[in-house]
Amino acid sequence: MTQSNGAAGQPRLEAKIPDGHLQDKWDNYKDAVALVNPANKRKHTILVVGSGLAGGSAAATLAGLGYNVKCFCIQDSARRAHSIAAQGGINAAKNYPNDGDTIWRLFYDTVKGGDYRARESNVYRLSQLSANIIDQAVAQGVPFAREYGGMLANRSFGGALVSRTFYARGQTGQQLLLGTYQALSHQIAAGRVAMLPRREMLDLVVVDGHARGIVTRDLVTGTIERYAGDAVLLCTGGYGNAYYLSTNAKNSNVTAAWRCYKRGAFFANPCYTQIHPTCIPVAGSYQSKLTLMSESLRNDGRVWVPKDPADQRAPDQIPEADRDYYLERRYPSFGNLVPRDVASRAAKKECDDGRGVGETRLAVYLDFADAIDRLGKQAIGERYGNLFEMYERITGENPYRTPMRIYPAVHYTMGGLWVDYELQSTVPGLFVLGEANFSDHGANRLGASALMQGLADGYFVVPYTVGAYLNRHDRADSVSADNPAFAEVQGAATRRIERLINSDGDKTPTQFHRQLGIILWNHVGMSRTRAGLTHAIAAIGELKEEFWSRVRVPGTAATFNKNLEFAGRIADFIELGDLMARDALRREESCGGHFREEFQTAEGEALRNDDAYMDVAAWEYGDPTPHLHLEPLTFESVQPSTRSYK
Amino acid sequence: MTIHLRVWRQSGPDSPGFLEDHTVTEANEHMSFLELLDVLNEQLIRDGREPVEFDSDCREGICGSCGLMVAGIAHGPQKRTAVCQLHMRSFNSGDTITVEPFRARAFPIVRDLVVDRSAFDRIIAAGGFVSVTTGGAPDANAVLISKADADRAMDYAACIGCGACVAACPNGSASLFTAAKIAHLDFLPQGQVESAHRALAMVDRMTDEGFGNCSNHAECEAVCPKGISIAGIARMRRLYLMGPLTAKAQ
Ligand SMILES: Cc1cc2nc3c(=O)[nH]c(=O)nc-3n(C[C@H](O)[C@H](O)[C@H](O)COP(=O)(O)OP(=O)(O)OC[C@H]3O[C@@H](n4cnc5c(N)ncnc54)[C@H](O)[C@@H]3O)c2cc1C
Ligand code: FES
Secondary structure, eight states: OOEESSOTTSOOOOOOOOSSOGGGHHHHHHHHOOOOOHHHHTTOEEEEEOOSHHHHHHHHHHHHHTOEEEEEOSSSSGGGSGGGGOOSOEEOOOOTTOSSOOHHHHHHHHHHHTTTOSOHHHHHHHHHHHHHHHHHHHHHTOOOOBOTTSSBOOBOOTTOSSOOEEOSTTOHHHHHHHHHHHHHHHHHHTTSEEEEOSEEEEEEEEETTEEEEEEEEETTTOOEEEEEOSEEEEOOOOOGGGGSSSSSOTTOOSHHHHHHHHTTOOEEOTTOEEEEEEEOOOOOTTOOOOOBOOGGGGGTOEEEEESSTTOOSOGGGSOGGGEEOHHHHHOTTTGGGSOHHHHHHHHHHHHHTTOOOSTTSOOEEEEOHHHHHHHOHHHHHHHHHHHHHHHHHHHSOOTTTSOEEEEEEEEEEOOEEOOOTTSBOSSTTEEEOGGGBOOSOTTSOOTTOHHHHHHIIIIIIHHHHHHHHHHHSOGGGOOOTTSHHHHHHHHHHHHHHHHHHHOBOSBOHHHHHHHHHHHHHHHSSSSBOHHHHHHHHHHHHHHHHHHHHHBBOOSOTTSOOHHHHHHHHHHHHHHHHHHHHHHHHHOOSOBTTBOBTTSBOTTSOBOOOHHHHOEEEEEEOOSSSOEEEEEEOOOSSSOOOOOOOO | OOEEEEEEEOSSTTSOOEEEEEEESSOOTTSBHHHHHHHHHHHHHHTTOOOOOOOOSSSSSOSOOOOOEETTEETOSSTTOOGGGOBGGGSOTTOEEEEEOOOOTTSOEEETTEEOOHHHHHHHHTTOSOOOOSSOOOOTTSSOOOHHHHHHHHHHHTOOOOOHHHHHOTTOBOHHHHHHHHHHHHTSHHHHTTHHHHHHHHHHHHHHTTOBOOOSOOHHHHHOTTOOOTHHHHHHHHHHHHHHHHHHHO
8 A cells, every 4th residue: 555645757736725714615617717608519529427316416407507518327217316315304504494494504414523624725615615506406396394474384303403405205205306407308398418328337438538438338228338438427325335225225236436446547545434323233144225314304303212222121111210311311411312323323332232113123223202292293294104114114114103213324425536625536427426526514414414515516516526627628629539549448348247247156246245345344334443443344355256266147147137237336336345345445534424432531432533533645656555645624614623413 | 926918029010929937935025026126137147148137216206217017007907106116015926917018009019018108298398388488577476376276286296107007097198297387287377377378288298109099988087196187087078179269368
């Protein structure tokens, strides 16, 4: 492992943060940015990979500006991107409830929530743009929840003391994504976006150091195709599925980002994963994924366990005096609303100490009895009805009557491809948006801020910054897919598929995925140690070898073949797992979701080391080991302090 | 529990299909129906056979990727439940369950249980949007919307686009899907501006895609995992009939 920040011959991590006061940086940037001549926009082809909130909003906006856009996604329709599953809400500093919110406060909460491991300037811009997102969504016909007077309703979300979260029942992601999808459909109808669903990006084509195209697989016919463009926008979501069990959709993957990493894009903070505290616990070994119960439930639900580990009574038989509302006890000022990393670790601690509930003893109660007494069943039903139904469908238990059982699960990845202020990666012309980049959430993401980030990136940031890039690099020299670089990348992708399909092993892709998941969950999960991480790196190395010699992929490459898709993605997850463990090993501190047991306070809270690790770790691909580059983080406007939610 | 499955196999859109018998002995009541198919597929791969292809993604009943005829019912016997959320506790050990793809003229089969629902995207592209571009939107509270209207818009906006309505309809009509989008946008002032034009364009597109007409069977509403009401279809029809008059004015 070598370390550098801009050693000779290596790209420097230049964040390109504009000059000026924090409040003025984005305006200064926009004032100075050169605009692309409207008549020339349609001559530029932009490849947008992904149709979630980030990709869909970027594709629709760029097309609306006049660019020629091609948009790709894995699902059979752009509307099914994983953003659709977001439940709880989206933050915006609108201050409609008049409870003291400001752009600054949203910025401050987000930076603090991220445990001071995010870039100030990016987070401030995100807060500034948050209000525009709500305006845009309402104009598109997103049916946010409203008060009787006709105004938009707000609720509070974990880690915030103001109500700044907008929502559409428990289906906020669905409604925002449908807004984006409809905007995209508008542009498709106008002929400015060519939508290519059921396509998987398998590699990036770099010509003369710039991203100039992609290679994809048509998931119905198996054809390996090439597409050329003037810029590539990677909006492919997060990599939480590395753990096998997560709240992510079955098709969520790291493949596109990983290919870009291997072509020169640095991967930042891969060890920062978010383990969400309120998910339905694992029921059995056949389990294919985990289901989130929105964080909004913690507004009215109270988390508890029996005080006595030996207490086997049904929850309604356990009197108040024998219950431990441990979040309220440990964090009196935030109580059940502490940020996710804190709530997850607290649940793990209770279960590790033997106070877990349910058959597996890996669960805690989330109880609505008090809220139902106080507000009535109907009010609770209005707020959470669909979540309660979902819980009952999965567990067979009715949360109106008996407390939910919940346990933490992998949910979101703060790490991702490194980007500068313009959301450009270390490969010029390759922009990364949404969950796929690392930019705004530091070491822990606050609830309701991923939807905000994806849409800010796509609607309001990248339309400026892509234009700036196109201006800087005159793209009259359009590269076509006949360029030899394309044939080479296409050939490599084809050979890899053939290798998978021809490997005549005895284990299914899913078996490998489960094995990887167990290694990562146990050693690169909620709490990490030097010994565990070292073990994980060795175990993942062995798994990688075993994978390529023993995997069995059924069928052929020339048809719809889900297991072939999965096999390719699992191979990439295995390599990513190695990098996650290395990154976690290097970071000898605890911050946000990254908890190293060696570094904790006497009370078991995360112990940061700002002197040594106030940085972004950006990894450059290297064989056999990656190279580390560091972007130091400087805080000019806020004073990093120890997070306290007591 | 032990479950016998009769599963539709079809290697491509133009190949003949057939039902194939399988037995899964390791089923359990906490398993979802798709997890049962996962277990079957793991078994098939290990036996050197080709797994059964089916679509799924979120497995939370929200993305609309999944969709199967389970025992002759779109998404299976449990009401208001997408098949990814259908759990084996709805069945008994020893049951034989037939699993087939959603069938409709406008949904060609891709492979096994996977169908092509891209016609839905084309119906939306015909007008299922508000024609605004990014930027310049007024403050979100500038136009007040009554809670009742916002709630009704949301009831229709909840559609997940799975296609169960089409599969259940004896006419293979996409009326519930199309009406849901038309009604969602028609309940909101932002959407009303284009309502008449939208209804004309989307309904015509639906017909062009090969979907049938609605003759009020209401089978669609019965299988809809989101419980979308056929009252939306009445609204769509009204807008469609008034369309030629009002669209001109718009
Ligand atoms: C269950 C759940 C609930 C959540 N709730 C909230 C919430 O309440 N509030 C909040 O702020 N955040 C929430 N989040 C987080 C948030 O939903 C996501 O971070 C965000 O939606 C990601 O958006 P995205 O556009 O970056 O990626 P996605 O929506 O994941 O989209 C990725 C896109 O890329 C495509 N793609 C991926 N790989 C490839 C490839 N190789 N080739 C081609 N295309 C590819 C996919 O097809 C898809 O179109 C939640 C997340 C989960 C899992
Ligand atoms: S898999 Fe998403 S709705 Fe069933």
